[in-house]
Amino acid sequence: MTSFLVKCAGKDNNEYLKQQVQVKNPYLETMEEDILYHFSLGTKTHNLPEMFGDIKFVCVGGSANRMKAFAQFIHQELKMTGNPEEIRDICEGTDRYCMYKVGPVLSVSHGMGVPSISIMLHELIKLLHHAHCRDVVLFRLGTSGGIGLAPGTVVVTEKAVDHSFRPQFEQVVLGKVVTRSTELDEGVAAELLQCSSELQNIPTVIGNTMCTHDFYEGQGRLDGALCSFSPEEKQEYLRKAYEAGVRNIEMESTVFAAMCRVCCLKAAVVCVTLLNRFEGDQISSPHDVLVEYQQRPQVLVSHFIKKRLGQI
Known part of the structure; x- marks a missing residue:
């Protein structure tokens, strides 16, 4: 089967991977500000390219505790500096989802069921787009x-x-x-x-x-x-x-x-x-x-x- 990336991008994979994360909403570019409400982030209140521009892997899962534990685990696996116990929840301004960044890896909770993960994905994909991320792989762990x-x-x-x-x-x-x-x-x-x-x-x-x-x-x-x-x-x-x-x-x-x-x-x-x-x-x-x-x-x-x- 031909890779869906070829079908999506209309070009070979290597060329596609040079592109940033895409969104399929023509109205986003006309907005003065995009508020990612359920993440407590925004394009005016936060420098998303500076915060997230180096993300290459996004791991999402239902449980907030489990995704914090994964962030601490990947911190140790990648031999990052600092104390993994002190990783900060980027979405601490809301109790809807949690988000932890460990180098090029983002760990995000999505709650339970289609509606909850759908809301999270809309804002996550927009975040990656606004941050000009490229060649990102997403995983749902569960x-x-x-x-x-x-x-x-x-x-x-x-x-x-x-x-x-x-x-x-x-x-x-x-x-x-x-x-x-x-x-x-x-x-x-x-x-x-x-x-x-x-x-x-x-x-x-x-x-x-x-x-x-x-x-x-x-x-x-x-x-x-x-x-x-x-x-x-x-x-x-x-x-x-x-x-x-x-x-x-x-x-x-x-x-x-x-x-x-x-x-x-x-x-x-x-x-x-x-x-x-x-x-x-x-x-x-x-x-x-x-x-x-x-x-x-x-x-x-x-x-x-x-x-x-x-x-x-």
């Missing part, structure tokens, strides 16, 4: 429910799919449904898979990821406050998902993939599975085991970043 995989397996997403296993995201704009493709960059996925082969104890597969709009009914769980289907119907749906190439389920991947694709950004979704949904609905692994699982996407992406920076 947890998920596996389908036919052992707990602890890392899934690098090939396509983010909806409830009907279609690689698309439907956005309602002015009352009309706009459908966007959710294929992710093959080159980055292959590079991540290669990185996993160089690490120990991080089993990794490439597969499709199903994105749902909730944690319980939308994911076929039997343990929510509401349940209108039988265990047999649940298993049949999961079986169909597996046959469609789905290997895990989470709640943000389709809009992440769609928005990055529209803006011609290389991106990857890297989520660890906390359980095999064929075997149950509730996460029952011990806390220390879950903590180690949750670190696996961070370790894998850190290895990718260090290789790109020539530190391995």
Whole structure:
């Protein structure tokens, strides 16, 4: 398959990578000031090129605590100067998201679900554009429910799919449904898979990821406050998902993939599975085991970043 970057930019990848991060809104350039409200940043109140112009990698995840921990982890991995415990939250003026900068790496929380990550991505992509960033790779790091995989397996997403296993995201704009493709960059996925082969104890597969709009009914769980289907119907749906190439389920991947694709950004979704949904609905692994699982996407992406920076 031809890389989507070629399709997006209409030119070869090397030429594309010389360009800054793109936005797809002609009205931004006419604005006197662009206020990134949910980041508590703005084009007049902050020097965004000076603050963020050297960013090459952006890692986003749902939990504020987890993204702070990742920032401290990558600080140590890149052997940065200073105390990682003293990294400052750039978005401390708001309680909506957190943001930490460690050299060329930006670590940002996005909350839970499509609406929350969508808001964050609009402002993040604008921030990268205003800062004149170039050749940026975005990663979504997260947890998920596996389908036919052992707990602890890392899934690098090939396509983010909806409830009907279609690689698309439907956005309602002015009352009309706009459908966007959710294929992710093959080159980055292959590079991540290669990185996993160089690490120990991080089993990794490439597969499709199903994105749902909730944690319980939308994911076929039997343990929510509401349940209108039988265990047999649940298993049949999961079986169909597996046959469609789905290997895990989470709640943000389709809009992440769609928005990055529209803006011609290389991106990857890297989520660890906390359980095999064929075997149950509730996460029952011990806390220390879950903590180690949750670190696996961070370790894998850190290895990718260090290789790109020539530190391995």
